[in-house]
Amino acid sequence: MPSTIPVISEAESLVMHVLWRKAPQTSEEIVGALQTSSDWHEKTIRTLLNRLLGKGAVRAEKEGRRYLYSPILSREQWQSHESRNLLDRVFGGKVAPLLVHFSRNEKLTAKDIAELRKLIDAIDRKES
Amino acid sequence: MPSTIPVISEAESLVMHVLWRKAPQTSEEIVGALQTSSDWHEKTIRTLLNRLLGKGAVRAEKEGRRYLYSPILSREQWQSHESRNLLDRVFGGKVAPLLVHFSRNEKLTAKDIAELRKLIDAIDRKES
DNA sequence: CTACTGAGATTACATCGGTAATCCGTGCTC
DNA sequence: GAGCACGGATTACCGATGTAATCTCAGTAG
Numbered sequence: 454m455p456s457t458i459p460v461i462s463e464a465e466s467l468v469m470h471v472l473w474r475k476a477p478q479t480s481e482e483i484v485g486a487l488q489t490s491s492d493w494h495e496k497t498i499r500t501l502l503n504r505l506l507g508k509g510a511v512r513a514e515k516e517g518r519r520y521l522y523s524p525i526l527s528r529e530q531w532q533s534h535e536s537r538n539l540l541d542r543v544f545g546g547k548v549a550p551l552l553v554h555f556s557r558n559e560k561l562t563a564k565d566i567a568e569l570r571k572l573i574d575a576i577d578r579k580e581s
Numbered sequence: 582m583p584s585t586i587p588v589i590s591e592a593e594s595l596v597m598h599v600l601w602r603k604a605p606q607t608s609e610e611i612v613g614a615l616q617t618s619s620d621w622h623e624k625t626i627r628t629l630l631n632r633l634l635g636k637g638a639v640r641a642e643k644e645g646r647r648y649l650y651s652p653i654l655s656r657e658q659w660q661s662h663e664s665r666n667l668l669d670r671v672f673g674g675k676v677a678p679l680l681v682h683f684s685r686n687e688k689l690t691a692k693d694i695a696e697l698r699k700l701i702d703a704i705d706r707k708e709s
Numbered sequence: 710c711t712a713c714t715g716a717g718a719t720t721a722c723a724t725c726g727g728t729a730a731t732c733c734g735t736g737c738t739c
Numbered sequence: 740g741a742g743c744a745c746g747g748a749t750t751a752c753c754g755a756t757g758t759a760a761t762c763t764c765a766g767t768a769g
Contacts, residue, residue: 463670466670466671531671532671532672532678532682533682533686535667535670535671536667536671536679536682536683536686539663539664539667540683540687542591542594542663543594543659543660543663543664544660548683548687548688548689548693549689549690549692549693549696549697550660551664551683552680552683552693552696552697552700553696553697553700554660554661554664555664555668555676555679555680556697556700556701556704557700558661558664559668559676560676561676561677561704562677564677565676565677565680566701566704566705568677568680568681569677569680569681569684569697569701570698570701572680572681572684572685573684573694573697573698573701576684576689576694577694
């Protein structure tokens with residue numbers, strides 16, 4: 454857990470996704486994964502990986518003459534951070550308008566709704 | 582309603598907020614409002630206003646020798662846009678994880694919860 | 710008429726992010 | 740041993756963004 458959450462750019466986040474799915478990985482694997490899902494040049498991917506290292510979002514351990522890369526920043530931390538950010542920037546920090554927005558504008562599946570209802574009940578019970 | 586939603590930077594969004602609260606306004610009013618809530622230089626604020634004009638996010642009508650500025654992009658459009666963005670970038674486009682995240686990690690007031698419950702019921706009824 | 714002022718237009722400049730290309734060092738290939 | 744290949748490090752370049760300063764021109768004050 455990094456004490457300060459580093460800022461991850463959008464391109465960088467795609468690299469993180471690869472590492473969140475599986476870690477550690479060599480740069481070669483990472484490059485491979487991203488080349489099938491994007492049209493980035495190998496050099497580009499290495500640059501992103503390096504920037505992530507610099508930011509402390511990933512860690513590299515020497516394995517022989519190569520490095521093995523692993524995420525330091527977890528996906529959950531990142532999601533939390535980004536969500537907080539949206540909440541503050543766009544909804545003035547208030548949760549309700551955001552939830553209302555999503556409920557209104559995004560089609561929720563029955564499953565989503567059930568899930569949500571369960572959550573609310575849980576919170577509700579805990580709170581009283 | 583602009584057909585293409587312009588990208589609003591964070592600094593620019595603060596200018597938009599001033600206009601969303603009240604419009605139209607002269608640049609002087611806008612500058613005044615932002616100088617009390619930020620430490621931006623007047624020049625900075627005018628630059629931002631100009632960039633917003635260039636992006637088509639605000640409109641300026643001549644009033645005598647001055648302009649009166651109004652938003653073209655609505656707050657709701659912008660919120661929608663930014664939310665969609667977060668959803669896609671961070672939660673893989675799926676609403677449920679996002680809602681779960683917010684429900685878990687953000688303290689919801691009783692009012693929030695009530696509001697949410699109402700919404701869910703409404704959606705639920707509509708859907709069946 | 711003349712100089713000054715204030716709003717808007719233009720220009721500036723550093724940093725970040727997207728997207729690479731180049732450089733460097735060390736094993737592998739003959 | 741001489742050169743090549745490959746991973747990693749360094750450097751590059753452009754547009755966007757944050758943050759202004761300068762330029763211009765039309766009124767206003769004398």
